[in-house]
Amino acid sequence: MIGYKFLRADGSTVFSGFSWPLPGSEPGPWVEVPVHPCRSGIHACRAGDLSYWVGETLYEIELDGEIVEQRHKVIASRGRLLRRVRAWEDGLRDEFTRMCANRAHEIARAEPVLTALDEDIEPSISDGPAMLGFMAAAIAEERGGMDAYRAERERQAAWLAERLRS
């Protein structure tokens, strides 16, 4: 199975701090960890989960062995990084941030009660794509509850998946 994995710029993970062996012209070496969801295992995401986990760098990852699929992530017993998705750093990350900001403005300006939130959007741009993705979804949640939050996250993921395919 091929999935995606966001890492920090130095190749470490946000949650455990594990430093992944990075790919060069060839895939990186296999990493093996027993699967215990939320405890251990190779955590990755599908295209539809991308918006929940955006980070500094993006890699394609090959998963193998025992694979457990959960609502917003996939956990496997084996994985190796196949390639760095340079498009993410070469513009897509900033485009995603801008798209989320525009969307957050659109939702906030549609409801008079949410206009105060509109003022927080532009100053948050420097916080990056993960924060802006959250803000757009959280403003949608203010308008339509948790279903609207999830719908906005799905919309963001579809936007990303479409551009990663092309």
Next chain:
Amino acid sequence: MRDHHLTCQEIVELVTDYLEYALDSETAAQFEEHINFCDGCAAYLGQMRAAIETVGSVEPEDVPQETLDGLLVAFREWKRT
């Protein structure tokens, strides 16, 4: 599962359970989702991990008697307040 995304206050309340793998999978996923976009909470989680790592490597015999006595007094006073 909660019917809202987690707040920073809830992250602080849940961080120990997260580090002890005591959260159900949905709450753990919501916890990680928050950590992913919130630099402040990500830093807090990192500090907690570092503190646990440091304290976890200290054996009781490594702690000076004076420090142990001071800690016992502090805990007893804390329980009274």
